Amino acid sequence: xxxxxxSRLVIAALLLCGLITLSFGxxxxxPGDPAVALLGEYATPADVARIHSELGLDLPxxxxxxxxxxxxxxxxxxxxxxxxxxxxxxxxTRLPNTLIYLVPGLALALIVGMASGTFAAYRYRRFADKxxxxxxxxxxxxxEFVLALLLLFVFYQQLRIAPAPIGxxxxxxxxxxxxxGSIPLDAIIAGQWGTFSSILGRAVLPIVxxxxxxxxxxxxxxxxxxxxxxxxxxxxFARACGLRPGQVFRYALSDIRGSLMTYLVLLxxxxxxGAAIVESVFSWPGVGGWxxxxxxxxxxxxxxxxxxxxxxxxxxxxxxxxxxxxxxxxRTRSKAVAGRRQxxxxxxxxxxx
Amino acid sequence: xxxxLQVRELETEFHTPRGVVPALHGVSFEVQDxxxxxxxxxxxxxxxxxxxxxxxxLMPPGKVSAGxxxxxxxxxxxxxxxxxxQIRGKDIGFIAQNPFSALNPVTRIEKQFANIAKxxxxxxxxxxxxxxxQLLESTGVRDPERVMRGYAHELSGGMAQxxxxxxxxxxxxxxxxxxEPTTALDLTVQRQVLDTLRRLTxxxxxxxxxxxxxxxxxxxxxxxxxxxxxxxxxxxxPVEDVFVRPQHPYTISLLNSVVRxxxxxxxxxxxxxxxxxxEPETPDSPKVQLSEARRS
Numbered sequence: 001x002x003x004x005x006x007s008r009l010v011i012a013a014l015l016l017c018g019l020i021t022l023s024f025g026x027x028x029x030x031p032g033d034p035a036v037a038l039l040g041e042y043a044t045p046a047d048v049a050r051i052h053s054e055l056g057l058d059l060p061x062x063x064x065x066x067x068x069x070x071x072x073x074x075x076x077x078x079x080x081x082x083x084x085x086x087x088x089x090x091x092x093t094r095l096p097n098t099l100i101y102l103v104p105g106l107a108l109a110l111i112v113g114m115a116s117g118t119f120a121a122y123r124y125r126r127f128a129d130k131x132x133x134x135x136x137x138x139x140x141x142x143x144e145f146v147l148a149l150l151l152l153f154v155f156y157q158q159l160r161i162a163p164a165p166i167g168x169x170x171x172x173x174x175x176x177x178x179x180x181g182s183i184p185l186d187a188i189i190a191g192q193w194g195t196f197s198s199i200l201g202r203a204v205l206p207i208v209x210x211x212x213x214x215x216x217x218x219x220x221x222x223x224x225x226x227x228x229x230x231x232x233x234x235x236x237f238a239r240a241c242g243l244r245p246g247q248v249f250r251y252a253l254s255d256i257r258g259s260l261m262t263y264l265v266l267l268x269x270x271x272x273x274g275a276a277i278v279e280s281v282f283s284w285p286g287v288g289g290w291x292x293x294x295x296x297x298x299x300x301x302x303x304x305x306x307x308x309x310x311x312x313x314x315x316x317x318x319x320x321x322x323x324x325x326x327x328x329x330x331r332t333r334s335k336a337v338a339g340r341r342q343x344x345x346x347x348x349x350x351x352x353x
Numbered sequence: 354x355x356x357x358l359q360v361r362e363l364e365t366e367f368h369t370p371r372g373v374v375p376a377l378h379g380v381s382f383e384v385q386d387x388x389x390x391x392x393x394x395x396x397x398x399x400x401x402x403x404x405x406x407x408x409x410x411l412m413p414p415g416k417v418s419a420g421x422x423x424x425x426x427x428x429x430x431x432x433x434x435x436x437x438x439q440i441r442g443k444d445i446g447f448i449a450q451n452p453f454s455a456l457n458p459v460t461r462i463e464k465q466f467a468n469i470a471k472x473x474x475x476x477x478x479x480x481x482x483x484x485x486x487q488l489l490e491s492t493g494v495r496d497p498e499r500v501m502r503g504y505a506h507e508l509s510g511g512m513a514q515x516x517x518x519x520x521x522x523x524x525x526x527x528x529x530x531x532x533e534p535t536t537a538l539d540l541t542v543q544r545q546v547l548d549t550l551r552r553l554t555x556x557x558x559x560x561x562x563x564x565x566x567x568x569x570x571x572x573x574x575x576x577x578x579x580x581x582x583x584x585x586x587x588x589x590x591p592v593e594d595v596f597v598r599p600q601h602p603y604t605i606s607l608l609n610s611v612v613r614x615x616x617x618x619x620x621x622x623x624x625x626x627x628x629x630x631x632e633p634e635t636p637d638s639p640k641v642q643l644s645e646a647r648r649s
Contacts, residue, residue, distance in 0.1 A: 233455050
């Protein structure tokens with residue numbers, strides 16, 4: 001089993017190198033010269049040449065590539081062309097801000113999607129199922145910023161129970177002393193629970209936005225998966241053995257958990273890019289809004305940093321998912337573990353005939 | 354002799370978007386104590402629908418619309434699902450067609466036995482486990498201890514079906530319903546599994562209702578036979594009577610599609626393999642005779 005996990009990690013490492021290469025290629029793929037983006041249209045050739053040498057753009061290809069690779073692997077993602085701040089430290093301070101609403105948002109999507117999808121599947125073609133399908137279609141047709149604005153309209157403007165979408169902290173709150181640079185983490189470290197709970201309060205609407213937005217496709221997947229499995233001979237036999245409804249549901253769930261987990265990781269990867277829109281609406285100081293800004297300005301190191309962080313997170317998600325699915329299912333587990341052993345010892349398969 | 358199961362005028366229909374399609378038109382039959390009854394008929398004749406209507410395992414859009422099912426003095430169609438669930442698995446065992454699609458692939462066999470016990474309020478302890486082991490052994494499972502600790506995919510088809518049979522018999526049901534129990538198995542294994550099934554049924558005084566399209570199985574293993582055609586039981590009676598002196602045109606056509614008159618000896622027990630070869634229909638085939646007989 002350890003061998004299997006190591007083999008997955010090796011593949012992940014290779015993919016990571018590919019990702020870095022891709023991110024390096026972005027510089028040459030993107031239209032425009034970074035020096036021109038920085039200096040404006042009327043820069044003199046001398047200025048452009050100076051910026052080129054500052055950014056290392058005048059070096060030979062392999063020097064630039066290997067330099068980028070080694071710098072990235074050592075954690076140095078370069079500096080923003082415009083603000084000059086370190087991309088790695090920006091990401092480190094902003095990523096917790098994104099995760100603080102993204103993870104609960106996805107958890108909400110998981111719970112809501114699971115519950116509603118299950119309910120609809122058990123009430124197939126009855127009123128509850130039809131109502132579910134109707135609302136899912138509406139939610140799925142709605143872009144996340146419309147959903148966010150709608151929630152703001154209802155809960156901020158009309159009901160006045162949600163805070164204004166002006167970021168994570170209001171000006172009235174004291175900024176916690178600088179330790180890690182991440183405000184939520186610093187607030188916890190400093191024990192400023194008032195500040196921390198205020199951050200959580202402001203995160204509620206982004207969480208609900210993400211939760212509803214991703215609950216729709218997830219619920220739909222749960223419903224169709226369950227519908228299929230509830231008709232299967234396996235579930236019929238379970239019912240014919242007189243198993244309790246709860247036990248039958250667990251059997252059904254164990255059959256579709258692989259596809260549900262896969263879909264959840266897909267949603268997580270999608271939510272990282274969706275974060276840019278939601279963060280712009282709520283002026284949230286996370287990685288999403290920051291990277292969107294970088295894209296619009298043509299700030300190459302920022303774009304590269306965002307691509308890397310998104311790619312690495314998704315990659316990590318897929319590696320964990322792959323290992324989990326393989327190891328949770330006894331059919332693939334025995335192959336992943338025993339297959340390797342057999343190849344080494346040249347032994348015959350040990351199935352009972 | 355007492356009646357284990359009585360089915361009266363059972364009518365089942367399927368509610369499709371295009372309207373109501375009747376699947377059973379008033380099916381009546383009974384299963385006596387310690388008797389093996391076979392249901393034969395072609396695909397779509399309603400064999401499986403009968404079985405699922407009795408056990409109330411019919412999935413929507415299927416629906417029982419009329420009739421009566423009396424099992425052990427209780428009217429099953431009137432029971433709420435909660436009580437019906439307690440009958441399934443405990444009083445009526447069910448053997449599925451394909452063991453690999455019926456067994457839970459990600460749960461150990463012993464855990465699946467334990468789940469059945471738990472569902473019926475039986476305490477799961479060492480003696481329960483050894484009872485399951487004995488049952489596996491009596492169904493002919495080799496190395497039952499190892500099978501118990503393993504998963505379904507580690508078994509061969511015959512072994513897996515024996516595990517399914519052991520699960521169906523685990524809580525000692527009076528009636529066993531087998532839906533094409535050997536269709537998914539090799540011919541050589543079919544016989545062994547059916548022999549086991551018959552032994553376990555008759556020895557413990559149970560009854561069995563066995564659905565099959567294999568006339569050889571009926572001839573070799575059943576006491577009585579029901580012949581189904583288009584949602585009706587067109588003929589029923591002791592196997593010898595029905596097979597030697599069939600009355601209904603469909604039964605005649607069904608028998609003719611398998612054997613020629615001079616080869617009657619094929620129906621003696623032990624020739625289950627050859628019975629499954631159906632000939633293609635010809636214009637003067639017995640089915641056409643049947644439709645003419647119905648018209649007149």
